Structure formats: C-alpha cells, structure tokens
Amino acid sequence: MSDDQAEVAQEESLFEAPPLAEQERMVEAVLFASADPVSLTDLAARMPHGCEPKAALEQLQKRYEGRGVRVVRVGDNWALRTAPDLGFLMQKETVETRKLSRAAIETLAIISYHQPCTRAEIEEIRGVSVSRGTLDQLMELEWIRFGRRRMSPGRPVTYVVTAQFLDHFGLESARDLPGVKELRAAGLLESRPMPGLDERDEEDDQDDLFEDES
Amino acid sequence: MSDDQAEVAQEESLFEAPPLAEQERMVEAVLFASADPVSLTDLAARMPHGCEPKAALEQLQKRYEGRGVRVVRVGDNWALRTAPDLGFLMQKETVETRKLSRAAIETLAIISYHQPCTRAEIEEIRGVSVSRGTLDQLMELEWIRFGRRRMSPGRPVTYVVTAQFLDHFGLESARDLPGVKELRAAGLLESRPMPGLDERDEEDDQDDLFEDES
Amino acid sequence: MADNDQFDLSDILSVEDRLAAEALIVDVDGFEGPLDLLLQLSRTQKVDLMKISILHLAQQYLIFVEKAKELRIELAADYLVMAAWLAFLKSRLLLPPDPTDEGPSGEELAAHLAFQLQRLEAMRDAAAKLMARDQKGRDFFVRGIPEEVQRLRNVTYTATLLDLMQAYARVRTKDEFRPFVMDREAILSMEQALERMRGLIPFAVDWADLSSYLPEGWELDPKKRRSATAATFAASLELAKQGQIELRQGGTFAPIQIKARRR
Numbered sequence: 194m195s196d197d198q199a200e201v202a203q204e205e206s207l208f209e210a211p212p213l214a215e216q217e218r219m220v221e222a223v224l225f226a227s228a229d230p231v232s233l234t235d236l237a238a239r240m241p242h243g244c245e246p247k248a249a250l251e252q253l254q255k256r257y258e259g260r261g262v263r264v265v266r267v268g269d270n271w272a273l274r275t276a277p278d279l280g281f282l283m284q285k286e287t288v289e290t291r292k293l294s295r296a297a298i299e300t301l302a303i304i305s306y307h308q309p310c311t312r313a314e315i316e317e318i319r320g321v322s323v324s325r326g327t328l329d330q331l332m333e334l335e336w337i338r339f340g341r342r343r344m345s346p347g348r349p350v351t352y353v354v355t356a357q358f359l360d361h362f363g364l365e366s367a368r369d370l371p372g373v374k375e376l377r378a379a380g381l382l383e384s385r386p387m388p389g390l391d392e393r394d395e396e397d398d399q400d401d402l403f404e405d406e407s
Numbered sequence: 408m409s410d411d412q413a414e415v416a417q418e419e420s421l422f423e424a425p426p427l428a429e430q431e432r433m434v435e436a437v438l439f440a441s442a443d444p445v446s447l448t449d450l451a452a453r454m455p456h457g458c459e460p461k462a463a464l465e466q467l468q469k470r471y472e473g474r475g476v477r478v479v480r481v482g483d484n485w486a487l488r489t490a491p492d493l494g495f496l497m498q499k500e501t502v503e504t505r506k507l508s509r510a511a512i513e514t515l516a517i518i519s520y521h522q523p524c525t526r527a528e529i530e531e532i533r534g535v536s537v538s539r540g541t542l543d544q545l546m547e548l549e550w551i552r553f554g555r556r557r558m559s560p561g562r563p564v565t566y567v568v569t570a571q572f573l574d575h576f577g578l579e580s581a582r583d584l585p586g587v588k589e590l591r592a593a594g595l596l597e598s599r600p601m602p603g604l605d606e607r608d609e610e611d612d613q614d615d616l617f618e619d620e621s
Numbered sequence: 622m623a624d625n626d627q628f629d630l631s632d633i634l635s636v637e638d639r640l641a642a643e644a645l646i647v648d649v650d651g652f653e654g655p656l657d658l659l660l661q662l663s664r665t666q667k668v669d670l671m672k673i674s675i676l677h678l679a680q681q682y683l684i685f686v687e688k689a690k691e692l693r694i695e696l697a698a699d700y701l702v703m704a705a706w707l708a709f710l711k712s713r714l715l716l717p718p719d720p721t722d723e724g725p726s727g728e729e730l731a732a733h734l735a736f737q738l739q740r741l742e743a744m745r746d747a748a749a750k751l752m753a754r755d756q757k758g759r760d761f762f763v764r765g766i767p768e769e770v771q772r773l774r775n776v777t778y779t780a781t782l783l784d785l786m787q788a789y790a791r792v793r794t795k796d797e798f799r800p801f802v803m804d805r806e807a808i809l810s811m812e813q814a815l816e817r818m819r820g821l822i823p824f825a826v827d828w829a830d831l832s833s834y835l836p837e838g839w840e841l842d843p844k845k846r847r848s849a850t851a852a853t854f855a856a857s858l859e860l861a862k863q864g865q866i867e868l869r870q871g872g873t874f875a876p877i878q879i880k881a882r883r884r
Contacts, residue, residue, distance in 0.1 A: 219496055221475030222489040225439075226500045226762035239496050261435030275436040275768060282437050282453050283768055293780040295788070301780070302789035319792055334778055362782045363826060371824060376790045440768035489762040491755035500765060502758035510653070516748035532740055534656025535699075575757045585750040595736075595743045602725035602733055 210243030217249045217256070224253075230270030296327050301336060305358065305367050309340035309351035328352070336361065424457030431463040431470070438467075444484030444574060480579045482570045491577070511541050515550060519572065519584055520596055523554035523565035528598065542566070550575065655703035658682070660738050670739045675731035676714050679707040710734070783821075783829050791837060807844040809836065814852035815859055822865055822881045831857055831877040 210216070219240050223231055236246035250271060254264040257273075265274045275283070293301070300323055303315050315323050331337045340353035354367055364370065424430070433454050437445060450460035464485055468478040471487075479488050489497065507515070510533075517532050518524050529537050545551045554567035568581060578584065590596050652658040662681045663673050686704040689696050713727030755761055821834060831853060832840065839849040857879050860866045870877045 218473075218475035218490065219493055222493040222762070223475075223496050225476045225487070226489050226497050226765045228500070228765040239499075259432075261432035261437075262439045272766065273439065275440050276432065279433055279436040282433055283440055289776045290779050291776055293778045293784070297778070298780050298784050298788040299792050302785050303792060305785065306789055330778070362780075362785060364782070370789075371786060376786060376793075439764060442763040442767040487764060488757070491760040494755070494760040494762070497762050500758075500762050504758065507752075512748045512752055513744060516751055517744050519751070520744065520747055532737075532744060533653065534737070534741065535654035576751060576754045577757070577761060578754075584747070585754070586747060590743055590747065593739075593743070595740045599733065599736055602729040 210245070211241060213245075213249060213252065216240065216244050216246070217252045219244070220246055220249045220253050224264070224271060224273045227272075230267040230272035232270045236271075294327070296324070297330055300327050301331055301354075301358075304331075304337050304352045305354045305370060308353040308367065309343075310353075311343055311349040311351050313349065315352075424459070425455060427459075427463060427466065430454065430458050430460065431466050433458070434460055434463045434467050438478065438485060438487045441486070444481040444486035444570070446484045450485075479577065481574045482580060484570065486574070488577070507544070508541070510538070511544055514541050515545055515568075515572075518545075518551050518566045519568045519581060520587060520590065521598075522567040522581065523557070524567075525557055525563040525565050527563065529566075655682075655700050656737060656741055658685070658700070659703075659734075660741055663738055670735065670742060673735060673738070675734055676711060678734075679711045679714075682707050683711070781827060781829055781833075782824065783827075783833055786824065787833075787837065807842065807848055809839065809845070809849040809852040811852045811855045811859075814849070814856035818853065818856045818860055819865075822860065825866065825879060825881045828869065828878040828880045831879055834879070 211219075220236060223236060223239060233246050233250070236250070237244065240246060250264065257264050261276055261279055262273050263276055265272055299319055300315055303318050304310050307314065307318070312323055312328070328337070334357075335355055336358040337352045338355050340351035342348045343351055358364075359366065425433075434450060437450060437453060447460050447464070450464070451458060454460060464478070471478050475490055475493055476487050477490055479486055494501075513533060514529055514537055517529050521528060521532070526537055526542070542551070548571075549569055550572040551566045552569050554565040556562040557565055572578075573580065581587075587596075652661065659678060659682060662685065663670065663678050665681070666673055666677065683704060686696065686700060689700075710727060710730050714731060718726055757763065817836065818834060832850065834853050834857075835846065835849045839845040854877070857866060857868060857877070861868045861879075865882055866879045867882050868877060868879050
C-alpha cells in the first residue's frame with residue numbers, strides 16, 4: 194500500500210480495519226451462512242468499514258485449495274461448494290424389498306421345474322410371451338443363469354436356476370421341489386387334469402433336471 | 408496407528424481405506440453440505456468402507472479452530488456453525504424468533520436441568536401451575552419432547568430436552584448447561600419432598616436424571 | 622375496584638398509603654404465585670438466601686396479605702393458603718416443640734421453604750444464563766446452502782417357496798382351470814379349508830402369512846376372501862391343536878403367520 198492510499202484509507206475510516214486474517218474469517222462465515230452466492234459489494238457492505246473483501250476472499254480461496262470444500266465463483270458472486278470429486282458422498286442408498294411380479298415368479302417357477310428350459314418353452318407353458326426384462330430381472334437377481342445351448346435348430350439358449358436360487362428358497366436341489374402330483378395333493382392344483390395331458394412328460398423332465406449342475 | 412491396529416484394519420476391509428487426509432476432506436464435505444448435525448454412524452455409512460470418521464473429525468475440528476466456521480458437537484452428532492463472535496455480520500440470516508414468555512423460559516430451564524421432569528415437578532419448583540400452552544409452545548419449537556413415563560402412580564409423562572434444543576443453544580450435551588455442576592453440588596437439582604409428606608414416588612428421580620443423554 | 626371504593630380509600634388513607642396500595646395492586650399482578658412473592662420479599666432482607674430468616678419472611682408475607690385485605694384487594698386462593706401455612710409455620714417456630722407431636726418440626730418446614738426459594742432462584746438464574754448463551758440463528762448460523770442428499774433406491778426382490786409353488790401350480794392348471802362351482806359359491810367350509818391346509822403343511826417350512834393359504838383366486842372377491850379367511854383361520858387353529866403347525870402373530874390385528882411344526 195502506498196503512503197497516499199494509506200492516507201485515503203485513514204481518512205475514510207475513523208477505525209482501523211481488522212487484520213486480513215480476521216477479514217478472511219468474516220468472509221468465510223458470510224459465505225457459509227448465506228443462502229445465496231455473495232457479491233464483493235455485498236461482502237464489503239456487511240463487513241466493518243475499511244475491509245478489503247477481495248484480498249480476504251483470495252486468501253480464503255487459497256486456504257480451501259485441495260480441501261473438501263472450495264470457494265467458487267458464480268457469475269459475479271462467490272459461494273462455498275463441496276468439491277466435485279466428493280459428490281458421491283451426497284448420495285444415500287436405501288434398500289427396498291419388493292415382491293416379485295407375477296410374470297417373474299411364474300417364469301422362475303417354470304425354469305425351476307423344467308430346467309434347462311428355453312424361452313420358447315417358457316412361453317409355451319405360460320401361454321403368453323415372456324419379456325426380455327423379466328428374464329433380465331431374474332438374471333440380475335442371480336436366480337437364473339444361462340445353461341447349455343439346446344442341440345436343436347437355431348441352437349437356442351437355455352436357462353437353469355442357480356445355487357443362489359436354491360439358497361434363497363431353502364432347497365438343497367431343484368429336485369426337492371414338489372411334483373405336480375404332490376401339488377395337486379396339497380390343493381395347489383385344484384382342477385382335474387385334462388384327459389390326455391398326463392404327467393409322463395413331466396417325469397421325463399425330472400430326469401433331465403440338473404444335467405448341468407452335476 | 409500401531410502395527411496391531413493396522414493389521415486389524417487390514418483384516419476388516421478387503422479394500423484399503425483412503426488416507427486420513429482424504430477422509431478429513433470427506434467429513435468436511437458432508438458436514439458442509441448439511442444444515443443439521445450429522446452422526447458418526449451416518450458419516451461412516453456414507454464414506455467408503457474402512458474409513459474412521461472419528462479420527463478424521465477430530466483432525467478437522469482442530470483445523471477449524473479459530474476460523475470463521477467451527478466444528479461443533481451436538482449430542483452424538485456433529486455440525487459446522489459460524490463462530491459466534493461473527494454473528495453481527497449475519498443480520499440478513501438472522502431468524503426473528505417469537506419472544507418466549509417468562510413462564511416458558513423458566514419451564515424450559517427447569518426441564519433442561521431436571522430432566523426427565525414431570526409437569527407436577529415443574530409446578531412444584533415454580534410454585535404455580537404450568538399452562539398447557541407453555542409446554543405446547545416449547546414442544547412446537549422442538550426444544551422439548553416426551554420422555555419415558557415415570558414409574559410412579561398415575562404413570563405421569565415426563566419431559567426431556569431435544570437435540571434441537573442442544574443445537575439451538577450450542578450445547579454439546581445437557582451436562583454442559585451453565586452452572587449445572589454447582590447446582591447439583593448445592594443439592595438444588597434434587598427433588599426434596601416437603602417434610603411430613605410421604606412422597607415415595609419421588610425417590611428414584613435422581614437416578615433418572617440425564618438418562619437420555621448418556 | 623369500583624370508583625366508590627377508591628373514593629373511600631382516598632378519604633381514609635394518606636397519600637403515602639395510597640401510593641403503597643397502588644404499588645401493591647400492580648405487584649400482585651406481577652407475581653407468579655405466592656412462592657414468587659416470597660422470593661421477592663426475601664430480597665428485602667438483603668442477605669444470602671442461605672441465611673434468610675424464614676420467621677421474618679413469614680412475618681413479612683403475613684403483613685403483606687393483611688395489608689391487601691385492608692385495601693380490599695382480592696387475593697387468589699393460593700396466596701391465602703400460603704398465608705395460612707406461614708401462620709402455622711410461624712407458630713411452630715415460636716412455640717417450644719411439643720414432644721407428643723409427631724409431625725415435622727418448625728425448623729424442618731422452614732428449611733424446606735428456604736430450599737424451595739433457593740431452588741426457584743437458582744432456576745431463574747439458570748434460565749437467564751441459558752437465554753444469554755449464543756443462540757442458533759442469532760449468534761451463530763448454519764449452512765445457508767445445504768446440499769440435498771440424493772437418495773438412491775436399491776430395490777431387492779423377494780419371493781417365498783410357497784409363492785414359487787403357487788405360481789407353478791397356477792401356470793400348470795391354467796388351461797384346465799375353471800372356476801370353483803359350488804351351491805354357495807362364495808363359501809369355503811372349514812372342512813374344505815382343513816383338507817387343503819393338510820396338503821400344504823408339509824411344504825410350509827418357513828413362516829408365511831395365513832392369508833397366503835387362501836385358495837387361488839379367492840382373495841380377489843371380498844365375499845369369498847372373508848369366507849376363505851374365516852375357514853382357513855379355523856382350520857389353522859384345528860391344525861395347531863393337533864400339533865401339526867405353529868401359529869404366531871406380531872400384535873393385535875397383525876398378520877397371522879403359520880409354519881409346519883418340526884418333529
């Protein structure tokens with residue numbers, strides 16, 4: 194500061210301005226508490242007479258270099274913001290448990306009883322098409338995975354259930370799942386079987402079961 | 408950190424925790440981002456696995472000593488607050504609060520020093536009945552809340568002060584209330600029944616004192 | 622106070638007395654009950670509350686009340702109750718102790734009153750100190766631009782073995798499915814429910830809501846659901862009685878859960 198300037202400052206203020214370190218504290222507190230970014234004019238107006246917010250601000254900016262918080266310029270105003278690389282801390286993960294959709298549980302049931310099982314077969318049993326999303330969801334849950342490709346035309350991919358599936362449902366193997374007869378005995382199948390549609394094919398399926406797992 | 412501790416930490420986490428300086432940045436960012444006090448548990452949950460927010464927090468607290476912003480403890484939580492000596496800069500941010508009546512202030516003081524405290528006890532100390540409105544006002548400010556019911560005839564409700572109360576008055580815990588030690592030493596926080604009046608239910612009041620704070 | 626009274630008073634009392642009387646009116650309004658008044662009066666003794674003369678204080682209070690009566694100031698009942706009690710205390714303190722009396726001594730009562738006054742004063746002091754503390758939003762401030770915490774939802778899906786089996790049964794019977802036809806189609810008998818449950822129990826290894834044991838489709842129609850719920854519940858009680866299942870309920874109106882009893 195030249196002598197002239199010092200004299201002007203002297204004239205402007207009857208009181209001496211606080212030391213720069215103190216001014217820096219002031220700028221810090223104002224930027225922290227303010228609901229909006231603050232301009233230099235605004236800072237000067239709030240701080241005691243004779244303060245130089247610009248110098249204080251620059252010093253503060255240096256102090257926060259490399260810290261978790263930074264002094265940033267927003268237009269002509271100034272604000273404190275968390276460092277961008279720490280943005281992940283501002284996210285909170287919550288875990289929510291939901292019931293599987295009807296389509297998903299039915300698809301899963303068919304795969305568990307008929308594995309290895311192609312998508313076409315699932316659709317045939319369900320009588321409706323199976324969306325890609327449903328299978329993806331079951332894959333993501335790690336309850337089903339790809340099995341061997343079927344040695345039939347087009348070599349379609351098959352699905353089988355996983356060890357995680359067995360773990361989740363408390364089964365030692367998919368063989369432990371009750372068969373259709375037992376389901377009927379249990380009252381889970383209420384109506385009589387259609388004549389002709391006997392359960393032979395189902396018994397065959399049981400033998401196929403877990404060819405991939407063994 | 409001693410070698411033993413380092414080994415334990417190693418075992419606890421497959422990934423190495425970030426260096427303490429980095430953890431300090433993270434704590435800084437989280438505390439800056441929140442207007443409300445943050446618990447150590449919350450900090451740990453948001454930081455990468457293996458972090459030790461307590462150590463980082465202590466380091467951060469030291470770093471902010473004498474600055475325009477301070478790391479303060481509120482109960483079991485932590486927050487950043489502007490230094491009280493700079494309050495004059497914040498006229499813009501000042502919240503005009505409704506003036507509390509003398510009855511409300513005294514009731515608040517009695518609850519904070521005697522908690523958990525029944526309405527009858529407040530009345531006994533003040534020598535006048537406490538109006539419903541007084542307690543309602545303090546509840547609305549979220550400075551008091553219901554504590555456990557007293558295990559005495561009639562199972563009266565008790566009142567205790569809240570974390571918001573501590574936050575508002577810049578207290579770490581109710582133990583830090585001004586003069587609380589002296590008052591206790593002088594026996595003025597005891598509940599002393601009138602001689603001749605057999606008030607058995609008052610006997611275990613002292614044990615209850617500050618149960619919520621520990 | 623009526624104008625008439627005022628006129629009478631001015632006739633009888635000196636100017637000084639009238640001023641004192643007016644001060645009294647104001648003061649009684651300003652006091653928060655007898656204890657507050659006592660505390661105020663005790664200050665005129667100009668000694669530490671620990672050394673205060675309760676006898677003197679009782680005397681002061683009684684004079685005050687007497688004066689108020691002379692001035693026909695209506696005192697609230699609790700002031701009069703306190704006056705009566707202090708008169709009693711005064712007599713206890715002045716008369717030699719009666720050995721046949723079992724009650725607390727005058728000294729004990731006086732000590733308690735002194736304690737009450739000290740405690741009230743201490744709390745007033747504490748209240749003043751509390752309010753003089755730095756306060757949030759007045760002396761210190763919170764972050765002005767708090768950053769919202771983004772919430773990331775992590776959804777996990779779940780299904781029970783019963784869900785799986787029911788789904789399979791549903792799929793396998795879809796072609797052949799025709800609605801249950803009964804004489805009274807919205808009624809499930811307990812026998813039917815019991816038979817159905819018996820078959821299901823071997824697979825009920827985990828706790829599952831009783832509601833999941835309703836026959837397929839019955840939960841959709843409110844009438845059917847009501848009947849099926851009642852029948853299934855009755856059947857489950859029967860099964861529990863026979864020792865085949867275990868029942869539990871988290872609380873009143875909470876879902877009832879059952880599982881097979883391990884043997």
